[in-house]
Amino acid sequence: xxxxxxxxxxxxxxxxxxxxxxxxxxxxxxxxESLRRIERWDGQLNSVIALNPEALxxxxxxxxxxxxxRLRGPLHGLPVLVKDNIETRELPTTAGxxxxxxxxxxxxxxxxxxxxxxxLVVLGxxxxxxxxxxxxxxxxxxxxxxxxxxxxxxxxxxxPCGSSSGSGAAVAAGLVxxxxxxxxxxxxxxxxxxxxIVGIKPTVGLVSRRGIVPISxxxxxAGPMAVSVRAAAELLTVMVVPEPGDPATPGDSERFERDYAxxxxxxxxxxxxxxxxxxxxxxxxxxxxxxxxxxxxxGAAGAVIIDDLAxxxxxxxxxxxxxxxxxxxxxxxxxxxxxxxxxxxxxxxLDGLIRFNEAEAEREMKWFQQEIFVKSQATEGLEAxxxxxxxxxxxxxxxxxxxxxxEQHQLDLLVSPSNTPAWKxxxxxxxxxxxxxxSMPARAGYPHVTVPMGFVHGLPVGLxxxxxxxxxxxxxxAAYAYEQTSRRARPPxxxxxxxxxxxxxx
Numbered sequence: 393x394x395x396x397x398x399x400x401x402x403x404x405x406x407x408x409x410x411x412x413x414x415x416x417x418x419x420x421x422x423x424x425e426s427l428r429r430i431e432r433w434d435g436q437l438n439s440v441i442a443l444n445p446e447a448l449x450x451x452x453x454x455x456x457x458x459x460x461x462r463l464r465g466p467l468h469g470l471p472v473l474v475k476d477n478i479e480t481r482e483l484p485t486t487a488g489x490x491x492x493x494x495x496x497x498x499x500x501x502x503x504x505x506x507x508x509x510x511x512l513v514v515l516g517x518x519x520x521x522x523x524x525x526x527x528x529x530x531x532x533x534x535x536x537x538x539x540x541x542x543x544x545x546x547x548x549x550x551x552p553c554g555s556s557s558g559s560g561a562a563v564a565a566g567l568v569x570x571x572x573x574x575x576x577x578x579x580x581x582x583x584x585x586x587x588x589i590v591g592i593k594p595t596v597g598l599v600s601r602r603g604i605v606p607i608s609x610x611x612x613x614a615g616p617m618a619v620s621v622r623a624a625a626e627l628l629t630v631m632v633v634p635e636p637g638d639p640a641t642p643g644d645s646e647r648f649e650r651d652y653a654x655x656x657x658x659x660x661x662x663x664x665x666x667x668x669x670x671x672x673x674x675x676x677x678x679x680x681x682x683x684x685x686x687x688x689x690x691g692a693a694g695a696v697i698i699d700d701l702a703x704x705x706x707x708x709x710x711x712x713x714x715x716x717x718x719x720x721x722x723x724x725x726x727x728x729x730x731x732x733x734x735x736x737x738x739x740x741x742l743d744g745l746i747r748f749n750e751a752e753a754e755r756e757m758k759w760f761q762q763e764i765f766v767k768s769q770a771t772e773g774l775e776a777x778x779x780x781x782x783x784x785x786x787x788x789x790x791x792x793x794x795x796x797x798x799e800q801h802q803l804d805l806l807v808s809p810s811n812t813p814a815w816k817x818x819x820x821x822x823x824x825x826x827x828x829x830x831s832m833p834a835r836a837g838y839p840h841v842t843v844p845m846g847f848v849h850g851l852p853v854g855l856x857x858x859x860x861x862x863x864x865x866x867x868x869x870a871a872y873a874y875e876q877t878s879r880r881a882r883p884p885x886x887x888x889x890x891x892x893x894x895x896x897x898x
Contacts, residue, residue, distance in 0.1 A: 417455025419469025488536025501603025585854025
């Protein structure tokens with residue numbers, strides 16, 4: 393019964409289509425519906441970078457399994473988009489760069505293997521900020537040379553944030569019910585929040601990074617983006633998989649055996665002690681008003697609110713240390729990834745990418761440059777004292793800041809506003825950031841969930857839930873109960889019939 397309810401909840405409203413095959417199964421219908429919606433609406437959004445030519449065949453095969461009474465799980469037969477820095481065997485994995493255009497690894501990332509095994513149909517690749525927004529300090533989120541500028545469906549003149557831009561926009565517009573993004577610092581949470589959907593950044597090491605174009609092995613992770621906490625929790629359960637040889641992978645096998653949907657409880661806020669990190673608010677009066685309303689909703693649902701908390705101020709040169717960690721790890725990790733690609737692409741290096749961009753400057757660097765690439769190339773390796781000291785400082789402070797508040801006030805979790813509302817797209821000047829809750833949990837490697845908490849001048853904003861390592865069950869309990877009692881999500885206008893699945897009656 394649970395499977396049937398979830399499938400009904402995730403399915404799209406029926407649309408009369410003359411060429412729908414007679415007797416098509418549910419998966420084939422869902423895939424066809426997604427393809428039609430993409431054809432009709434994605435010209436306004438640029439959220440999809442490539443479609444899987446084998447998607448319909450996969451859907452029909454899954455429908456055959458359904459007819460035989462075999463269901464692989466609650467997501468059996470549903471379409472999902474994956475960000476185009478995650479390898480799939482049928483399509484190139486470009487990270488949005490012309491240097492990798494047409495380069496197909498011919499293999500699935502470990503997380504994509506999990507998606508397929510769970511019965512999901514990999515519909516295609518979503519657009520992204522090129523190189524996951526780690527090329528220029530003045531970039532426009534959602535722009536890639538391969539995919540163009542992705543746009544926010546609530547206002548296509550505004551940014552979808554990034555770097556999982558297409559994943560957030562496609563789910564918000566109802567092109568797909570589920571997508572996979574990646575995050576180093578805010579790249580799931582920000583596009584989920586500004587597009588008005590749910591995003592989960594898991595604890596680093598909970599989801600395999602094998603087959604994903606990297607930035608930072610101390611912060612990178614893939615995570616689910618979906619129309620509801622239920623859908624995101626089900627997708628997270630599917631995605632979790634250990635990666636032998638990855639130092640971030642926990643040794644406790646129980647971490648990989650959780651069913652996160654078991655933590656979907658409308659009473660999940662009752663008795664929870666929630667700390668309000670006011671030091672991450674105050675950047676926009678409209679966001680503050682939505683945040684105060686969210687706190688009232690949390691309290692009305694039974695949470696104990698401990699207000700007026702603050703993270704300690706950053707130590708001297710901390711932000712530079714955090715940047716140094718990423719610069720060092722990017723060069724090391726990217727060169728290792730590129731060396732594993734088949735054919736001539738396996739000869740690429742970060743230095744070669746810099747030279748490629750210089751040669752293709754009109755197409756690659758018309759709007760912004762590659763100063764991050766250049767700074768990363770100048771680093772001296774992971775044995776350099778600068779990197780070793782910076783990593784120790786960043787981890788110790790970030791983890792200590794979160795753990796300290798949790799322990800001092802005997803809290804279950806922390807909350808704060810996820811982000812500023814979406815800003816106008818400006819490829820000449822770049823993004824405009826006002827505030828964010830992403831950095832502390834990202835640098836700590838801790839989990840972070842964002843749920844819609846309302847609108848500011850018609851633009852969605854999110855509420856962030858975060859705590860210590862592997863606290864996903866607690867965060868999902870709180871996020872689901874908040875979602876169900878507040879019901880702040882609303883689909884964008886102008887993209888046909890769509891509805892969120894958060895209100896499904898179990």
